[in-house]
Amino acid sequence: MAAKVKKGDKVVVLTGRDKGRTGEVIQVMPKEDRALVRGINLVKRHTRQTQTSEGGIISKEAAIHLSNLAVADPKDGKPTRVGFRILEDGRKVRFAKRSGDLIDG
Numbered sequence: 616m617a618a619k620v621k622k623g624d625k626v627v628v629l630t631g632r633d634k635g636r637t638g639e640v641i642q643v644m645p646k647e648d649r650a651l652v653r654g655i656n657l658v659k660r661h662t663r664q665t666q667t668s669e670g671g672i673i674s675k676e677a678a679i680h681l682s683n684l685a686v687a688d689p690k691d692g693k694p695t696r697v698g699f700r701i702l703e704d705g706r707k708v709r710f711a712k713r714s715g716d717l718i719d720g
Contacts, residue, residue, distance in 0.1 A: 618643065619697040619709070620650060624718070625687040627694040628655055628679070637687055641676065649678035690714040 620626060624640045638652040658677045664670030685694035688711045695713035702708055709718040 618645065620681055620684060620686060625692070626650075626652060626684045627687050627692075628652070628683060629685055629694065630683050631656070631679070633679075637692065643681075644678060647678070648681045650681055650684060651676045651678055652684070655679060686711065686718060688713045689716045689718060 638655045641651040643650045656679045657674045688695040695711040
């Protein structure tokens with residue numbers, strides 16, 4: 616099945632403590648049905664100092680379930696569902712069901 620959410624997509628969080636916030640997808644984990652979104656679902660991690668990184672408490676993104684995300688409509692940024700369409704040249708593309716606009720990516 617084709618992916619409805621891809622790396623680089625602008626998404627809106629539907630539920631949880633970050634509800635209503637938008638961010639860009641950094642990584643998608645299809646096997647776990649999860650994604651990392653920049654600036655969303657931040658957690659504090661206590662890290663030990665290494666040769667490359669400083670120790671201390673750092674904030675990093677935790678994975679969020681795909682069911683709690685919706686792709687942002689390219690027209691107005693509101694959450695939309697994703698559909699698929701075959702163009703005349705044979706390409707399969709994603710489009711926003713809310714406005715009908717193509718989702719570039």
